[in-house]
Amino acid sequence: MSRTADVVVIGSGAVGASVAFYLAGRGARITLLDASTPGRATSASAGGLWPLGESLGLGCGVIFHAARKSGDAAVPSESEGPEPLPGKFMDFLCESNGLFPALAAELRSLSGVDIEAESGTGLLYLLYDEEQQRHARRIVDLVGDDRTRVEEWSAEQVWKRDPLITRDLRGAVYFPGDNQVNPMLLAEGLKRGACAKGGRFVAEARVTGLQIAGERVVAVESSRGTFECGAVVNAAGAWAGQIARLAGIEIPVHPVRGQIVCTETLRPGTLRSNLSTRDCYILQKTHGEVIIGSTTERCDFDVSVRYENLRDLAAGAVRAVPALRDVTVKRTWAGLRPGVPDELPILGRAAEIPNFFHATGGFRTGIVAAPLTGQLVAAEVLGESLPFPIDMFLASRFQKSATGSVPSAHA
Numbered sequence: 238m239s240r241t242a243d244v245v246v247i248g249s250g251a252v253g254a255s256v257a258f259y260l261a262g263r264g265a266r267i268t269l270l271d272a273s274t275p276g277r278a279t280s281a282s283a284g285g286l287w288p289l290g291e292s293l294g295l296g297c298g299v300i301f302h303a304a305r306k307s308g309d310a311a312v313p314s315e316s317e318g319p320e321p322l323p324g325k326f327m328d329f330l331c332e333s334n335g336l337f338p339a340l341a342a343e344l345r346s347l348s349g350v351d352i353e354a355e356s357g358t359g360l361l362y363l364l365y366d367e368e369q370q371r372h373a374r375r376i377v378d379l380v381g382d383d384r385t386r387v388e389e390w391s392a393e394q395v396w397k398r399d400p401l402i403t404r405d406l407r408g409a410v411y412f413p414g415d416n417q418v419n420p421m422l423l424a425e426g427l428k429r430g431a432c433a434k435g436g437r438f439v440a441e442a443r444v445t446g447l448q449i450a451g452e453r454v455v456a457v458e459s460s461r462g463t464f465e466c467g468a469v470v471n472a473a474g475a476w477a478g479q480i481a482r483l484a485g486i487e488i489p490v491h492p493v494r495g496q497i498v499c500t501e502t503l504r505p506g507t508l509r510s511n512l513s514t515r516d517c518y519i520l521q522k523t524h525g526e527v528i529i530g531s532t533t534e535r536c537d538f539d540v541s542v543r544y545e546n547l548r549d550l551a552a553g554a555v556r557a558v559p560a561l562r563d564v565t566v567k568r569t570w571a572g573l574r575p576g577v578p579d580e581l582p583i584l585g586r587a588a589e590i591p592n593f594f595h596a597t598g599g600f601r602t603g604i605v606a607a608p609l610t611g612q613l614v615a616a617e618v619l620g621e622s623l624p625f626p627i628d629m630f631l632a633s634r635f636q637k638s639a640t641g642s643v644p645s646a647h648a
């Protein structure tokens with residue numbers, strides 16, 4: 238097997254597979270390496286495509302906010318409710334979300350993989366009390382009057398669409414464009430698509446070293462041999478800090494554990510919408526299982542699940558959809574999100590080593606962001622014009638200010 242590539246991509250989660258796919262599509266000779274590390278975020282993910290819900294803080298952000306309030310997160314919060322991420326990041330996620338229909342069709346014809354990208358489910362953020370209603374109204378105002386993006390619903394509207402939702406409800410915020418995908422099939426389709434375009438995937442290849450000559454990486458050492466290269470993309474998810482360190486580079490990526498409860502298969506369409514609440518989110522997947530997620534916990538690469546967390550998630554789900562009380566839990570699992578202090582990805586060329594590129598920090602939106610992240614990093618590697626401004630994602634934003642502080646998305 239040839240051990241020379243234009244670009245070696247480390248990590249075949251949704252992000253690395255996407256970068257490899259778009260690089261291969263531009264004619265670059267790519268080699269994609271993966272160590273099959275337990276806890277890979279893509280395999281644990283719920284697969285919500287929630288560009289608005291998440292960037293406004295009304296998806297997993299609600300749970301993350303509670304963790305920050307309780308001190309169980311790297312960056313504590315002082316605000317009363319979940320905080321929105323920067324508007325430019327919302328644009329980034331919306332643009333990436335818009336790429337899914339065409340990508341799904343392309344991957345189906347190239348690789349035969351159906352990534353199960355749904356449209357029309359939408360995301361309902363359930364409001365249980367007045368305080369939540371007030372907070373939601375402030376958040377909705379940030380989006381403006383565009384009713385194709387966000388709507389305020391009465392409880393009656395919610396029950397008409399989803400009759401199983403609790404009667405103990407004040408209303409909801411509905412995001413019609415926020416849908417879902419199968420995250421594992423997304424990564425698999427992108428990986429196979431990259432191979433169909435001439436790329437190569439090497440499984441069980443744990444990267445252990447980088448050979449540097451002058452200011453350039455010239456080869457990647459792995460458990461499956463050494464690969465010479467013209468450039469390296471670090472898409473190792475929560476482990477990206479370890480890979481960067483092999484090049485002598487520090488990036489503030491840390492693992493954020495997410496635990497998930499998965500139920501037995503229910504009749505598809507039992508829940509018509511993706512649901513989010515202050516306790517948990519709930520998605521019925523294409524084949525009928527219901528995913529209830531997810532904790533956002535500081536952890537040290539520990540992927541165990543805890544009874545008390547799973548019980549809390551299940552209780553939150555039963556509060557939202559009382560009929561779930563009679564449903565059996567089939568599986569539970571945990572995965573590690575690549576967390577970054579300001580909740581934004583770290584993308585682009587490393588200042589220290591010009592042929593080393595970051596593609597990490599997807600945190601709780603790495604699946605919805607994967608298509609545009611792949612396009613952006615591929616263009617950056619190839620020196621082409623960028624499909625979206627990259628400045629806000631550069632690692633250089635973490636260079637210490639005169640006060641020694643690192644930026645927060647909410648500063």
Ligand SMILES: Cc1cc2nc3c(=O)[nH]c(=O)nc-3n(C[C@H](O)[C@H](O)[C@H](O)COP(=O)(O)OP(=O)(O)OC[C@H]3O[C@@H](n4cnc5c(N)ncnc54)[C@H](O)[C@@H]3O)c2cc1C
Nearest residue numbers: 248250252272274278279285444474495599602603604605
């Ligand atoms: C419970 C949970 C729910 C989530 N829900 C959503 C959601 O609904 N919507 C959404 O958009 N996002 C969601 N996310 C976030 C999303 O899953 C992640 O942001 C995204 O999957 C990150 O992808 P990645 O490719 O960067 O990392 P990963 O998927 O973790 O992939 C990294 C890869 O790097 C490999 N690797 C690590 N070290 C090495 C090494 N030394 N050598 C070679 N390979 C290595 C690993 O084996 C792994 O395959 C969720 C995450 C979790 C945990």
